[in-house]
Amino acid sequence: MVMYEVMRVVVLGRGGAGKSTLVDGLAAATRPSARASWLVGTSTLEVVPRLTSPPPTTQGGTLRRAYELVSAGDLDGFFDYLADDFVEHETGPGLESTKAGTKQLFAMMKAGFPDLRFDAEDILESGDKVVARARVTGTNKGEFMGIPASGKSIDIQAIDILRFGADGLAHEHWGVMDIMSMMQQIGAVPQGPPA
Numbered sequence: 001m002v003m004y005e006v007m008r009v010v011v012l013g014r015g016g017a018g019k020s021t022l023v024d025g026l027a028a029a030t031r032p033s034a035r036a037s038w039l040v041g042t043s044t045l046e047v048v049p050r051l052t053s054p055p056p057t058t059q060g061g062t063l064r065r066a067y068e069l070v071s072a073g074d075l076d077g078f079f080d081y082l083a084d085d086f087v088e089h090e091t092g093p094g095l096e097s098t099k100a101g102t103k104q105l106f107a108m109m110k111a112g113f114p115d116l117r118f119d120a121e122d123i124l125e126s127g128d129k130v131v132a133r134a135r136v137t138g139t140n141k142g143e144f145m146g147i148p149a150s151g152k153s154i155d156i157q158a159i160d161i162l163r164f165g166a167d168g169l170a171h172e173h174w175g176v177m178d179i180m181s182m183m184q185q186i187g188a189v190p191q192g193p194p195a
Contacts, residue, residue: 059130059164060123066170067118067134075106083169090175093145102173112144113154132160136177140186150186 062081069077079099086099092108095101110116116138124131136158140150156178163172183189 058125059128059162059168060125060132062164062168062170063123063130063132063160063162064120067120067132070106071117071119073110073114075103075110078106079103081170083165083167083171086170087172089173090177108144111142112140112147112149113138114141115139118158128164130160130162130164132162134158134160136182144186147183147186147188150188152186154182154185156181156185 066078066081069075069081079102082099082102084099086102088095088097088099088102088105091097091101092105095104117136119135119137120132121135122131122133134157135155137153137155139153142149158177159175161174162170165171180189184191
């Protein structure tokens with residue numbers, strides 16, 4: 001299911017009651033359009049819809065939504081899915097294995113790859129754990145791990161395993177990301193035949 005949330009309603013002018021015209025107009029706002037306006041009495045109602053997703057109903061849905069938030073650049077929304085006692089088992093150099101350390105990691109990744117995307121290719125659920133295989137893409141437009149921007153794109157694979165609590169939040173993460181291919185693709189490590 002796809003929903004549209006009204007981001008802004010602007011009423012222009014003064015006028016009388018619109019009754020069914022207003023109701024019909026708001027119902028039509030659920031269609032994916034950039035902008036719509038309706039005459040309500042002598043006023044114009046302008047509605048600007050925003051695509052939103054319904055709340056996830058499964059742990060796999062929560063992980064998929066978290067990937068969507070990262071891809072949209074909404075890191076705060078992504079972090080809302082991490083419990084305060086979150087433990088990161090795939091730590092980067094100099095980063096804590098906490099929610100705060102994970103925030104630092106994703107801020108560093110978004111600074112290096114502003115168009116960073118995580119696209120779930122497979123999601124499997126078992127008990128309180130979710131396993132995902134994701135495609136990670138982006139363009140290296142900023143410094144990343146002390147390496148200057150190359151302007152080159154990455155396209156790598158990642159495996160994420162998350163343990164969820166009864167509160168619906170992620171409490172632990174284990175993962176593997178193909179960092180060697182990432183470094184080769186941005187030109188930080190030479191590509192060549194395997195030794």
